[in-house]
Amino acid sequence: MSDTHAHDYHPPGLQHQFEDMKQQEESNTIGMWMFLAQEIMFFGGLFTAYLIFRSRYPMAFAAGSNHLDAFLGGLNTLVLIVSSLTMALTVYYAQKGNRNLQVIMIILTMIFGSVFLVVKAVEYTDKYNHGLVPFATWNKKTKGEAEHAKTEEPKEVKHFFASEGGEKKAGGAEAEHHYVNTTGEFQWNDWEKTDELIKEAQQGNFLTDAEKIGYFSNGEFDKEKFTGRVRIFYWIYFAMTGLHGLHMIVGLGMMLWLLIMAWRNTYSAEYYTPVEISGLYWHFVDIVWIFLFPLLYLLGRHFLH
Amino acid sequence: MQNNSWIPLFPDQASSFAWQVDALYFYIIAVCLFFGIGVVIAVFWFAMKYRETEKYASPEEIHGSNVLEITWTAIPFIIAMTIFVFGTYVFFTLYRMPADATEVYVVGKQWMWKFQHETGQREINELHIPVNTKIKLVMTTEDVIHDVFIPAFRTKADVVPGRYTYLWFEATKPGKYHLYCAEYCGLNHSGMGGWVYVMEQRDYDNWLAGNVSNQTPVEAGQDLFQNKLGCASCHQDTGSGRGPSLKGLFGKDQKLSNGQTIKVDESYIHESILNPQAQIAEGFQPIMPTFKGQVTEDQINQLVAYIKSLNPSAANSTGSNSTAKPNAPAANTATKPPATTNTNTNTTVKPAANTASNARGNK
Amino acid sequence: MADNHDNHDEHEQHEHMNIPKYIGIFLVLVVGTILTYVTAQWNLDVIFPGANTLLALLIAFTKMSCVVLFFMHVYWNGKLIWLTVVGSFVFLAIMFAFTMQDYLTRGAGIFTK
Amino acid sequence: MMETVAVTRDTSKKPELHYLNNGYSVASWLLTKDHKRIAMLYLMSVSFFFMLGGIFAALIRLELMTPNSDLLEAGTYNRVFTAHGVIMVFLFLIPAIPATLGNFFVPLMIGAKDLAFPRINLLSWYLYMAGGLIAAYALMNGGVDTGWTFYVPYSTTFSNGWVLVTGLGAFVIGFSSILTGLNFIVTIHTMRAPGMTWFRLPLFIWSHYATSLIMILGTPVVAITILLLALERVAKIGIFDPAIGGDPILFQHLFWFYSHPAVYIMVLPSMGIISELIANFSRKRIFGYEFVAFSSIAIAVIGFLVWGHHLFVSGQSVYAALVFSILTLVVAIPSAVKTFNWTATLYKGSISYDTPMLYAFSFLGLFLIGGLTGLFLGTAGMDIHLSDTYFIIAHFHYVMVGSTVIGYLGGLHYWWSKMTGKQYSEFWGKISAMLVFVGFNLTFFPQFILGYLGMPRRYASYAEELQVLNIFSTAGAGVLAVGMIMPVIYLTMSLINGKDAGDNPWHLPGLEWRTSSPPPTENFYEPPVVTWEAYDFSEDNGLEPKKEVAKETV
Ligand code: HEA
Ligand code: HEA
Numbered sequence A: 001m002s003d004t005h006a007h008d009y010h011p012p013g014l015q016h017q018f019e020d021m022k023q024q025e026e027s028n029t030i031g032m033w034m035f036l037a038q039e040i041m042f043f044g045g046l047f048t049a050y051l052i053f054r055s056r057y058p059m060a061f062a063a064g065s066n067h068l069d070a071f072l073g074g075l076n077t078l079v080l081i082v083s084s085l086t087m088a089l090t091v092y093y094a095q096k097g098n099r100n101l102q103v104i105m106i107i108l109t110m111i112f113g114s115v116f117l118v119v120k121a122v123e124y125t126d127k128y129n130h131g132l133v134p135f136a137t138w139n140k141k142t143k144g145e146a147e148h149a150k151t152e153e154p155k156e157v158k159h160f161f162a163s164e165g166g167e168k169k170a171g172g173a174e175a176e177h178h179y180v181n182t183t184g185e186f187q188w189n190d191w192e193k194t195d196e197l198i199k200e201a202q203q204g205n206f207l208t209d210a211e212k213i214g215y216f217s218n219g220e221f222d223k224e225k226f227t228g229r230v231r232i233f234y235w236i237y238f239a240m241t242g243l244h245g246l247h248m249i250v251g252l253g254m255m256l257w258l259l260i261m262a263w264r265n266t267y268s269a270e271y272y273t274p275v276e277i278s279g280l281y282w283h284f285v286d287i288v289w290i291f292l293f294p295l296l297y298l299l300g301r302h303f304l305h
Numbered sequence B: 001m002q003n004n005s006w007i008p009l010f011p012d013q014a015s016s017f018a019w020q021v022d023a024l025y026f027y028i029i030a031v032c033l034f035f036g037i038g039v040v041i042a043v044f045w046f047a048m049k050y051r052e053t054e055k056y057a058s059p060e061e062i063h064g065s066n067v068l069e070i071t072w073t074a075i076p077f078i079i080a081m082t083i084f085v086f087g088t089y090v091f092f093t094l095y096r097m098p099a100d101a102t103e104v105y106v107v108g109k110q111w112m113w114k115f116q117h118e119t120g121q122r123e124i125n126e127l128h129i130p131v132n133t134k135i136k137l138v139m140t141t142e143d144v145i146h147d148v149f150i151p152a153f154r155t156k157a158d159v160v161p162g163r164y165t166y167l168w169f170e171a172t173k174p175g176k177y178h179l180y181c182a183e184y185c186g187l188n189h190s191g192m193g194g195w196v197y198v199m200e201q202r203d204y205d206n207w208l209a210g211n212v213s214n215q216t217p218v219e220a221g222q223d224l225f226q227n228k229l230g231c232a233s234c235h236q237d238t239g240s241g242r243g244p245s246l247k248g249l250f251g252k253d254q255k256l257s258n259g260q261t262i263k264v265d266e267s268y269i270h271e272s273i274l275n276p277q278a279q280i281a282e283g284f285q286p287i288m289p290t291f292k293g294q295v296t297e298d299q300i301n302q303l304v305a306y307i308k309s310l311n312p313s314a315a316n317s318t319g320s321n322s323t324a325k326p327n328a329p330a331a332n333t334a335t336k337p338p339a340t341t342n343t344n345t346n347t348t349v350k351p352a353a354n355t356a357s358n359a360r361g362n363k
Numbered sequence C: 001m002a003d004n005h006d007n008h009d010e011h012e013q014h015e016h017m018n019i020p021k022y023i024g025i026f027l028v029l030v031v032g033t034i035l036t037y038v039t040a041q042w043n044l045d046v047i048f049p050g051a052n053t054l055l056a057l058l059i060a061f062t063k064m065s066c067v068v069l070f071f072m073h074v075y076w077n078g079k080l081i082w083l084t085v086v087g088s089f090v091f092l093a094i095m096f097a098f099t100m101q102d103y104l105t106r107g108a109g110i111f112t113k
Numbered sequence D: 001m002m003e004t005v006a007v008t009r010d011t012s013k014k015p016e017l018h019y020l021n022n023g024y025s026v027a028s029w030l031l032t033k034d035h036k037r038i039a040m041l042y043l044m045s046v047s048f049f050f051m052l053g054g055i056f057a058a059l060i061r062l063e064l065m066t067p068n069s070d071l072l073e074a075g076t077y078n079r080v081f082t083a084h085g086v087i088m089v090f091l092f093l094i095p096a097i098p099a100t101l102g103n104f105f106v107p108l109m110i111g112a113k114d115l116a117f118p119r120i121n122l123l124s125w126y127l128y129m130a131g132g133l134i135a136a137y138a139l140m141n142g143g144v145d146t147g148w149t150f151y152v153p154y155s156t157t158f159s160n161g162w163v164l165v166t167g168l169g170a171f172v173i174g175f176s177s178i179l180t181g182l183n184f185i186v187t188i189h190t191m192r193a194p195g196m197t198w199f200r201l202p203l204f205i206w207s208h209y210a211t212s213l214i215m216i217l218g219t220p221v222v223a224i225t226i227l228l229l230a231l232e233r234v235a236k237i238g239i240f241d242p243a244i245g246g247d248p249i250l251f252q253h254l255f256w257f258y259s260h261p262a263v264y265i266m267v268l269p270s271m272g273i274i275s276e277l278i279a280n281f282s283r284k285r286i287f288g289y290e291f292v293a294f295s296s297i298a299i300a301v302i303g304f305l306v307w308g309h310h311l312f313v314s315g316q317s318v319y320a321a322l323v324f325s326i327l328t329l330v331v332a333i334p335s336a337v338k339t340f341n342w343t344a345t346l347y348k349g350s351i352s353y354d355t356p357m358l359y360a361f362s363f364l365g366l367f368l369i370g371g372l373t374g375l376f377l378g379t380a381g382m383d384i385h386l387s388d389t390y391f392i393i394a395h396f397h398y399v400m401v402g403s404t405v406i407g408y409l410g411g412l413h414y415w416w417s418k419m420t421g422k423q424y425s426e427f428w429g430k431i432s433a434m435l436v437f438v439g440f441n442l443t444f445f446p447q448f449i450l451g452y453l454g455m456p457r458r459y460a461s462y463a464e465e466l467q468v469l470n471i472f473s474t475a476g477a478g479v480l481a482v483g484m485i486m487p488v489i490y491l492t493m494s495l496i497n498g499k500d501a502g503d504n505p506w507h508l509p510g511l512e513w514r515t516s517s518p519p520p521t522e523n524f525y526e527p528p529v530v531t532w533e534a535y536d537f538s539e540d541n542g543l544e545p546k547k548e549v550a551k552e553t554v
């Protein structure tokens, strides 16, 4: 429909409904911010669920969290921060009209973004191998002890409690038969540590009411029940990081498009809103991770000492 | 409801706090009338007085008045706060549990209410309580959320799986009152209900002691089937419920899910009630709960009589009240004292009084 | 265009940041990350329960502020963007607070049996 | 405000092109980026779903004529009211006003050429259709029997798999709604015509602004909730199921965090229309413009603080219930302010009784009842008795049908000539407006009494003594249905043989009346410059002197 009007002073890139570039840029920026407000509430629902369940089952959450690889999580945080820097610089160079540095920065951003996803994939695989995917039967199915020990063991021990050095490695032999998982069900095997946690909590009288019901049957610590509560931690972990990962993938798509446009030298000091609003999106995704990292990976670390 | 006017306008007031709720109701109605009538009169009056006299007129401009705005913000606010205070008072009365109440345990289940008294009596879809006594319901559910609602007592509360919720009341008027499930819970939500019988203490004691039935076994069995035990919530004549229709069942050959065929006789029915998982009718899920401990042998006999009566030809053939030989009744009666649910209340239950409730559970 | 008073002229913002400043913010973020990691290993819950989480959230909040203010240029944006950012968080806080008030006060006080 | 700027076109030459005749191909409609055409697409789809929902309503009422469930079996009945609720809420009422009248008139009323993001606007229609058809398919094919609230654990463990499909539909529609809201906010911020300051905006715009806020901040929460519901259903992962550590009340919190504000998504745009109608048909500036404008924002914001009033009997903490109760009573105040200002606007006006104004009067009466009965429910002590009874049904039909649908119909009549260039039959318009009013009250007023008597909702069969009132209600629904079918007929007829309405049949000052009917694709022939306040009926408001118009049309 844009061909029906006859204003010939239109700069290229100005859409018909706007009077001038300034109005268009402003609209796009506000539009992106509104979208981000929407995103905040979208993630907010999950954070609320996190809040509720963490306040109900703090020990199960601590136990589950200790099983995540805080080193990889931290690494990923750094990776994302670097990518945020390169993204910010992309905008900076777009404003300066510096095409070459712009392209380089976009490529760097994409590389770091991809590294993040690769690390995430490694972590997911690890969970898969350890029977920690909260979906029934979605875990690696391991048959017997013997076979399992051959194929899996060395790698697992490395990732298990990587953050606390060798101390835990003693559990390696024990861990061997932990990972027998013929059905692919969710499994929780770190009982040694768990027992310690629970004992500590019982002594210090930390257990919440929900925990007193949630972990115990007839006054006895009930492994099955506890596993169920750890599973709650893991679905939150997967839901949140999964959604975040999805956003990363979308972001990478946006970067690809930016790359093509920047390559064609589209952006200049006068026209760089697309770069800017893509940047807003990227930074937002980064911010989500800034919160996810401590909330998911670090929340029970201090219990390990 | 014992409201006999042609159009009922107001429910029975049968609990100690019902009048409070009603008073609150009338107070808010008064507030509504005050504002509602005010606004409506103003609108009518303006609409009449200032109706268009000249086409496309430019009436005098009035921009507004801060004094008015503040007035009509402040007054409703203050009134709303009085409603809040009053409402909170009533809320406290309704939801604050008395310490000295008699407890009744309530379990909701699709689609029946199970009650158990402190003295051990169990009942289904019926609750017998003495008048002028504080009763506290301690409630939970086996499956989804339900909601105990007794309009005549003006109170209700959701029953939530995985935890206990509480409700209390003190009935003030003997009688028979509706008990509803007010939280949607699936197919037979509207049939999940029954009656609360408020009885004089003497009658209640009689009821507790157990009394002889003045119903015929078939009637008593029907009453059990339709209301007290909630069988009809699964077994509907149309066959659309979750269990098979029992119409014409007696005397037939029934195919079981394990391929066998079995003749439906008294002991089969007996077994189906006490040990339903033993023989699963073909094409159905083994979801029928056991009624072990909730029915006396007497009652099973009444049920059998009723189910038989659903097939007139078979009923003829066997004649009178059956005395089916139960397979393992001794164990039951040993574990549960026989003075469990009784078929009868000496206050209101007469076959005639049942028709209203039958209409609800029944098609 | 209508009145502009609620929106800054966004062309000017690149005057505010330069490479050293970007790197500076970046370093703050890196330090923040390391700090989160390290403090999480200490047992601060002896001070008061939840101290660990509180500290971690404080650091995260600081990091977020840096990103929002400088990488996303909100510091130089108009009132509207400020309002959007603050507003979204207020609504998030409402969701948290009002949901939690239910869970935290359930079965408390005079209503317990 | 001395100078008058003529922004009307030169009336001597008829426009050759307007948005309706600017291309006739199917593609010119389905790929259009013109907000007016998209609005028309929405109008058609929304009307379709309204009729569908209406048919389900008819089934409900027919079944409830007798105490037993004889017409529909309980299982069918449950599917029917779920379909009715889901279709009416998600597929009809939430998009009804914003996506049709809002889409059409927000740009026109602020003097913009289009919305800020025409492509996103079109995308939102496609999302709406996709989601709508998915949901409708699931509801009609397999049938979902959870009620529109999808409470867990019933919906996750007991009901059938179509819940998932319906949820998917609602999820998709949610994003359509978010995009609409986003588009409005940006448009209202950046695309106002020169001179169109915030306080010169018509109140319709203010209410859409407030609505959009809710859409953006609330809808994503329901989206994530539905996602969790799906996860729970598929994987049984213990979010809501207490058997494995979850919490069913959490679902209710998350659901109502959106769904209470959503009731304001429904009513605010309608309130905007009523502000327009009352000001324009009494030819007066609205009384206390700022207060009416800000009360919309106040409703939107405070509306987010009260969701727990749907949980009074659910087992939520009693302290939380009291907090929610007091805030609920507070959120009623801005509505009160609006009501009083509308009433005061009539004072010393020049009130005409055209069809749209009849709807506005109906609105005042019905919103009063609907809103005031909200006070009963907001009072915690009262709600214990009333929750989940027909009192609730009556309350929300008074606000959703009695206020929102009636506001929508009023707006549709009011702007019909602008949208189509044709005039509908005023005679039939008035008849149907009155039938709707009478039928509506007959249908739903008895339900308040039923509710207090204790008739629970979602009941396929009910106690016998309640039949008389139910028969009244069903009879009323018949009258209501006739009243609702009539506009469908005479509005359609007007397209075929209606008189040309003229650009400004009521000689109103709003910007949308200063362009032709139907408007050209780019809305205005000359970019408008605004020099007058909203609802300025004085002589210097830039319109042609009223004397001449009067002569011309008489
Ligand atoms: C358009 C939709 C709409 C609107 C506008 C409203 C408006 C209001 N609603 Fe309603 N409501 C629904 C749609 C709506 N509601 C729906 C769909 C449900 C049921 C959902 C379900 O369970 O399926 C529901 C349920 C519902 C409940 C839950 C009941 C329960 O399930 O137990 C409550 C409780 O507080 C409530 C309260 C209110 C209040 C206080 C208002 C207020 O905003 C009303 C404000 C207006 C006025 C008060 C009138 C004007 C004022 C005056 C004339 C001045 C006098 C005023 C004072 C003295 C304060 N509503
Ligand atoms: C926008 C929302 C909206 C609208 C417009 C309506 C409109 C109507 N609704 Fe409903 N209703 C809801 C939203 C709405 N409803 C919701 C959310 C529920 C709760 C569901 C739940 O519990 O989950 C509900 C529940 C509900 C119930 C309670 C069911 C129960 O709890 O058991 C009843 C009962 O009377 C009812 C009746 C009606 C009637 C008579 C109309 C009438 O106003 C309809 C009039 C309109 C028409 C009739 C359409 C126009 C005519 C045609 C298309 C021609 C074809 C029609 C005929 C041949 C008759 N509705």
Ligand code: CUA
Residues within 6 Å of the ligand: B108, B109, B110, B111, B145, B146, B147, B181, B182, B183, B184, B185, B186, B189, B190, B192
């Ligand atoms: Cu149980 Cu409804």
Ligand SMILES: [Cu+2]
Residues within 6 Å of the ligand: D259, D260, D263, D306, D307, D309, D310
């Ligand atoms: Cu509400």
